[in-house]
Amino acid sequence: MDMQKIRFLVVEDQPFQRWEMGKLLEELGAQYVFMAEDGRAALTVIQDLTEPVDIIITDLNMPGMDGMEFIRHLGELESSSSVILVSALEPPLIASVGTMVKMYHVNLLGMLEKPLTAKKLAAVIERYQPLAEPKRGRAVGPAIALPEISEGLRNGEFVAYFQPQVELTDQKIVGAEALARWQHPDKGLLSPTTFIKTIEHSDLMDDLTFVMLTQAAEAAQKWHDAGLDIAVSVNISAASLTNADFADKVINLMQTFRLEPRQLILEITESVAAADAGHALENLSRLRMKGFGLSIDDYGTGYSSMAQLSRIAFTELKIDQSFVRGAPVAGAHRALLESSIAISYRLGLTSIAEGIETREECNLMLDLGCERGQGYYFAIPMPVATFLPWARKWQDKGSSEARPI
Template sequence: MPISTDSEQTTGLPPGLRLLIVEDHDFQRQVLAGLLRRLGAEEIHEAACGHSALELMATLEPPVDIVISDLDMPGMDGMEFIRRVGESWHEPALVIVSALEPSLIRSVRTMAAAYGLSLLDTIEKPPAPRELLSALRKYKPDQRRLRAPPMEEHYSAADLEAAMVGDQFEPFFQPKVELATGRLCGFEALARWRHPEHGVLSPHAFIDTMESRGLIDALTDVMLDKASAWCAFWRNRGLDIKVSVNISIQSLADVGLAESLIERVRRQGLDPCYMILEITETAVMIEVGRVLENLARLRMKGFELSIDDYGTGYSSMQQLTRIAAGELKIDRTFVNFASHQNDGRVILRSSLEMARKLNLTTVAEGVETPEDWALLAEYGCDQAQGYLIARPMAADTVADWAQQWDPERWLTGLSPELKQ
């Protein structure tokens, strides 16, 4: 089937993009490459299957920025190829071009997000120039996801214990702002490890080992101590914010957790009402009695409770009735999905409407584009968090960032056609 060559705008491709086409049909691959050249692409690589694409990617330096891939291919199909790319060191952004049914495409979109890939768009064959250009324009080099090299991905319990003794773990803070006004309302504290040799490492390098070797409670204590101390520091200097901290499922089964957290926060001179404890839906599926006892006691003492990653666990609606939460965080996969697919918008709108009826504050995670922001504002989401606003930052840079944050200028700076 020939690829569409409509006369829509064919200029404006971001300069310097390195592209890879993965398509088993020779004619369609050649026509797609020609279309990309007419759009202004200068560096285009081609592969006829997933195997050859991976081999080619291993040799390219610098690596490709965007992979444009079919799904239904012989040998290694598009699903396996996406998984293999998601497990690699360099993770390019992805555009899917396929003639498969929409429900299957939606499933692959969710799968790609689970593997950590930035999926720019899904386009039905044959792709029109306008659709392809729109997808490629969504690419942002500063949001490129790069994994740590394999030798840095796993650390032993001994390494982590030494790091704990050396006080190498600390919170980085990502802001949360109101969608309606742009007002800064809080930060989420995210664990980081300042490794003396490998620099700042994200949780994927250490969380699994900490949980499996019984070290997660110690990390929770460090995060809560430091996050609450910084919250008190900022509030004493006039910054009206709250700080969120993630609590591990394993920690919640300890009946002594609540008293320990209360004491730690008060020791920093902070009222617990300014701390939000984020828990996942699945937390209440193990040791139900103990977990609910802890959560009820924490809520009674003033902590706010937030259900994190809503929609990714099981029996989501049942958990909402069990936990005395005041906040619901919509997982990033639903936010990104809604910007591209009608089914995603239905799910997002329904979740927000349900939360509103339950008097829950809603926070959307992974807000990365003005389109995400506009859609969330239209559907009445309360707060947003994501790269569009700011990346997680070191604590000693927060005050300067907050001082420079101008809600009015921020809202004015959004594309006029996207503002309500």
């Protein structure tokens, strides 16, 4: 990383601490360091600069416009700047603000407690990468109307991108999750934020589910034939599960691609699992009986989580990313993680943490006994054509050389 090319903005109300942060950056080799005493002054600096700021290091508790309001404005401006939070506030509060940053679709590099050291600051700056694509959750344009979505489905424009899942102990690739993307002929590659809510409130959800299932099965067959024997996970909608013939259609699909049931894991959110529908429970029970994996997705964010675990024969517990992010500095998050992992262990379920973005989060999941991980720390979601070459590089040269893509 060339520190001399990165443009920094330090937002800190205390003059000495502001000077000290600037000095630390200079010691690390930074040449472009701008200063502001609060959020309002920082917005003025950003507006006046001819080139965008790459990394913003901001305090939270400042008179005038505080750090939280400043970050909200960054989100409204759809800023491409990455943010480092630096504060003397209690860790749980810093972690809460870290979650808020991501909800405003601002790229968070890390959270640091004062006092700062060059070593701690350098470790967080090392995570910086220019944003080559919109980060997770950022909508690319407004939501698109149902007729256009329907036409896109008919034209085969919806594609599966695959995000790897790895064993945390040895970093071996053990699976991949299929995530829906729309390759729009005019607007380019669109994230689910532009179409998923509209589809969920229509009769097209089952169609999209089977597009993802078909592409996932096709990918799993190609990978298996190439020597990569991993399971593929697909999110299943409530609309699909309530169809009486859903299980039979999935079984037939796997037979078409000459795949074993163990090579497909069906992910069901807590809200879907909580639906009191006989057809859904019949489908899930039949699929589990045939050897398919069942994963409870986003565990901990819904309601009656324990009830769903006892009601449905799950094989995997997927811990929601909202508990993973910031967990190294958030005691409450850590307690929830420990509880979830302990439950999965006692019930004989495979535990997988989603949304791992940093080495610290990965190490914490490993220390807590979580078995598998998924997230930007390992790799971003990628098209099927990219996945196999990436997987070979990961396995042949070692995970540290393969990361990131």
